Amino acid sequence: LGLSQTSYCGHVGVEFMFINSVEQCQWIRGKFEPPGAMHFTSAEKRTLLARLDFLARKWSSEKRFGLEGCEVLIPALKMIIDSSSAAGIDSIIMGMPHRYWTVLKNLFDPKLEAADEGSGDVKYHLGMYHERINRETDKTLTLSLMANPSHLEAVDPVVQGKAKAEQFYRGDSQGKKVMSILIHGDAAFAGQGVVYETFHLSELPSYTTHGTIHVVVNNQIGFTTDPRVARSSPYPTDVARVVNAPIFHVNADDPEAVMHVCRVAAEWRSTFNKDVVIDLVSYRRFGHNEMDEPMFTQPLMYKQIRRQEDVLKKYSDKLISEGVVTLQEFEVPAYPSRCDLGADFFTAEGEPKSMSCPPTGLEEGVLQHIGLTASSVPLEGVSRILRGRSELVKARQMDWALGEYMAFGSLLQEGVHVRLSGQDVERGTFSHRHHVLHDQEVDRRFCVPMNHLWSDQAPYTVCNSSLSEYGVLGFELGFAMASPNALVLWEAQFGDFHNTAQCIIDQFISPGQAKWVRNNGIVLLLPHGMEGMGPEHSSARPERFLQMSKDDPDRFPLFDCNWVVVNCSTPANFCHMLRRQVLLPFRKPLIVFTPKSLLRLPDARSSFDELSKGTRFKRLIPNEGPASENPQQVKRVIFCTGKVYYELARERKVLNLEGEVALIRLEQISPFPFDLVRSEVERYSNAELVWCQEEHKNMGYYDYVRPRFLTVVANQKPIWYVGRDPAAAPATGNKATHLNELRRFMDTAFNLGVFQGRKF
Template sequence: MRSSTDPEPCKPVRTAGREKLQLLMFGLVFLQGSGDVKYHLGMYHRRINRVTERQITLSLVANPSHLEAVDPVVQGKTKAEQFYCGDTDGNRVMSILLHGDAAFAGQGIVYETFHLSDLPSYTTHGTIHVVANNQIGFTTDPRMARSSPYPTDVARVVNAPIFHVNADDPEAVMYVCNVAAEWRATFHKDVVVDLVSYRRNGHNEMDEPMFTQPLMYKQIKKQKPVLQKYAEKLIAEGAVTRQEYEEEISKYDKICEEAYNRSKDEKIMHIKHWLDSPWPGFFTLDGQPKTMSCPSTGLSEETLAHIGQTASSVPVEDFTIHGGLSRILKSRSLMVQNRSVDWALGEYMAFGSLLKEGIHVRLSGQDVERGTFSHRHHVLHDQNVDKRTCIPMNYMDPNQAPYTVCNSSLSEYGVLGFELGFAMASPNALVLWEAQFGDFHNTAQCIIDQFICPGQAKWVRQNGIVLLLPHGMEGMGPEHSSARPERFLQMCNDDPDVFPKITEDFAVRQLYDCNWIVVNCSTPANYFHVLRRQILLPFRKPLIIFTPKSLLRHPEAKSSFEEMLPGTHFSRLIPEQGSASQSAAGVQHLIFCTGKVFYDLQRERKSRGLEERVAISRIEQLSPFPFDLVKAEAEKYPHAHLLWCQEEHKNQGYYDYVKPRISTTLNNTRPVWYVGRDPAAAPATGNKKAHLLELQRFLDTAFNLEAFQSAS
């Protein structure tokens, strides 16, 4: 909810073609997606507050049937609206969350959302929670649904005042709601209104409640409806006459009936009616992106050097940093002098350049300020003064956009939902959530499955959120090894059996048609480019990045400035660039791979002296699949056996996704051999020796040229 007294950035833009917005913002005809039932759709509406005579904006966030999952999304969107309006106290923008009693007590996301309510980078300065307490959850009564006396007891964790009110008493409900509003306006803290009521006709007003709560519903059937009760009270007091009451009822019924009849004449569904947060001007009026191209994501030498200097400095005087951090900053400075970047510096270059271009960057998650692997260090801490910190990236340019980097609570479900909501508010921001380890997204699966993957298809809602998921087999055990790429790839909407038409704008057109983008970058430069591309594209799609762990400091996992200068782009596939590419006819193996395993393969190939007989190509963008580049690479090596090599187990990772697409690319004329670990239930072994043995076994297989020769 937003007040009309906001400064200009908070006001919706009105254009001459506003009535043509049924295709605006989200680039789809509604029927191209799956759509959703109407009560899941969002809404955006401007109206007059008749008390203050000021315009307010009401926004209803689209939500799935997964109970309470929308709570953190609403909070994130609210926070973003406050941020872009400069509303630091929550006086212009606020959120109201509607809950069911059983879900409020039973769903853990409610606690996770409350737990964010007073954290500096996540607070929305008070939320009004309204619980529609009908004293039953589908067919389960409270004795089976919770262990506490009230469904609202979870709110006590933040000491929120909780008002229990009889929903059959309209005046009491109004009084309590006014008190709740005054509490929020005065103290900027959460408050809960528990509407103690009942449902008269069962679940969805269609179920038969007597099956499971016979005594309760015998009592409910004896209850007069609240309208009748209140009317009788007012008539008895002389406040209204029965005739006035009946006239009001008839008048309201007539309004509803006329609206219902008009709805039958509607032939067009206007998408603008179902958008919770329009992005005026982002698309053209016909609903298409302004262009189907993406400019170069490279930067000038001067810009790279300037950002690099910022990344290796402490811009605040009399600020004492840790000795170990001094060495890290010095090594960054040396890299800049040598015109090279590692993973952390490549990320710094991407963030810093977007900030200089006026794009807000927000990075959120557990331990993101330092980085789980102590590689980032975007927030410096004075070693002598408590709570004194410095964010160098906010000192690059006087006209830059602000950089927000914030350690989150130990929550995935809640925080990812929050960041998704934050990314809804504006297309001109790079919003990233980083999992402490890639497999931590398991506990945020609901947000991924219900909002991020199908959001555009269901709700015509584009979103550019970025997920950073550390991934890789390092011999450290099953936990924290795999970010489960197979799950993301299985949910991609491209067809493995259809070779697409290759056009001039194919690379961008593919991105426009997909539901999300999945990449596994093997170089800092490519990571830099894909982050910048996320903003320079003329539309928004979620971006899933499997990020490295050991590669963060791998001496070979570095990039030159040459790979990041003007005219350079993100490489969807990095072809073989060594001696094998110079003698393609003699190449016996063409190994396709992605991510960290490339460095294992490259090292093994060198140790065996097979640089001229084995080519290795890296598929950096897995989805949408680079059919055109894979085709060109395979045709370059006509006599080579085609191998897909991965470090993940065969039933995991990328194999089931890439194999049919490579086969389709080549019209099933050449087999695609699998090289990697055998199928397994766990993501990785817990024994370091077993890990190394498995690694050497599949490397031996990959470079056993004779075995494949006899097999063919």
């Protein structure tokens, strides 16, 4: 194979000299260099031939979406599974590229149509779950294949997250029962950055799955692109060097060499609990898809491929010449259905009819206990912050951090595992959370007070992630798949940082239920707010999430959504909303635009009374003050969401317009609260309606809420816009410009004559 820094054995090259462990290097040498290391018994050879032959006979007339030329992949996976089962593994989570249809046909019913699993995705995107007896070990084995989109490698971190969750909930702290297998293409393995992000999660304490077996189907061509223009590294697997994973390069036309490598890879994973890579050096007999003629782009390669005998012919001839099988035995096999597997499919859950759930309020004793614990751990460096919390608790008040503490702590008491992951989440990006308290004198000595709230509570996991959004969000999505009775949250350092994880949002979170009938309750916390901090630290891009919300602007008041989008303005409502996410009778993703300046704003505090027993999340917060006492006298109703409410309330008070202007907050934006908005519009029947937002007009919420307001009023009344003008960038970085923009739209918001005479 022409490899450097390798050990050789027939058609196998092993890269391991970069591994900085003498023990591990010697272990690898012992598996390849001794004479007879790759010896197979006649029985093992016959089993291998049977597995190759079964594949060819069962689907002899079908293209197998790029697997021709690497047919050995199926026996290879079976060897990995058999060896892992023998080592004690009883659950395997797998992910693979979207085109290896043959793998799925070996794992689930080929008669299944896309319509059987949701809105439909092509069949080779579907996932499966199957439990069977492993024939080689007579042990029960669960195989779970994750549904995946066409975005190659996007499923990698999702698989890892689900594997981690299964290990966590089973107490499998060393990965001896649950493991993951990832199948890759050579071009995607080298080209997709999420592969690198996933590798860098592999040894982090809160993300490791204790070793993944990676199988690269290296057919030496990506789509129609040669390796020389598809990567800058010598080999597609070079990215695995960053975690010192051994890399086994093996000729896919040598089935015995492949089986040996797969067995060694499974033993490596079992022994060292580290990642390992198998590079199946192969070819692709047909084009990239049904329309492709590969002679157009790789004429010399495909002239050679057309002269190449397939691996089954080569291997059967070899075994016949060795006397392991006879020609008659090969032509009339005695294994017609040995590899047949059935499948179990998750059934679709019915669409929820409403967002109703039990009250989410808490007993006074619970609030006091959580509040005191959150503020009573003496530690130099954060003592001022903790004293501030203590004073709030004494006054029966909470700020944002304490409201979050109440939500998490109460769910832990109720047996709900809470996992919060992301950059800076332990301290909080804005130094407000402090869920992990570090000893100021002793390194690596720390305390997580929330894990000591109750004697029999559920565990709380809070973990700073690597500097990754794509990989980590995918990981947390996978983790949330494992249990509907957990609260799994990913927090972006700033809301707009989710843009580098957009693939996970677009391909998995938004359409997951529709495509694959997989409900998921993952929560995204996205800090958002215009404060003159520039275009990269201001906007969580609400417009993107709202554009992808499936609720119909013209249908009232039917509830039908793919996720829930909220922007809470009070700590109490934030707490209610997090608790509601678990108490609802169904699971939907939850998108939360969280504040920055409100974290410490005195006006944005809540009383314990707002979290008392019997209270619940408010989808809409009506006007508070004189305007609500004389609604017929109100001239303008301003609807808004989030932080801008406090700026509007402050300006209204300065102008002494509290009796003439009502301020109403939409806390839940999608699904749109048609019923509550209609009640407010009818209450202030003489007033003009305004939507005010701090975002630019072509961003934020306006394009989403406007048609829904018009549905509420049956298109008989306008909803006027107040906010920043359209712009290309989401925010200015100049403080003076920011304040001037704010001043202008505040003046418009309270100019009661500004819209008079304008056409609707």
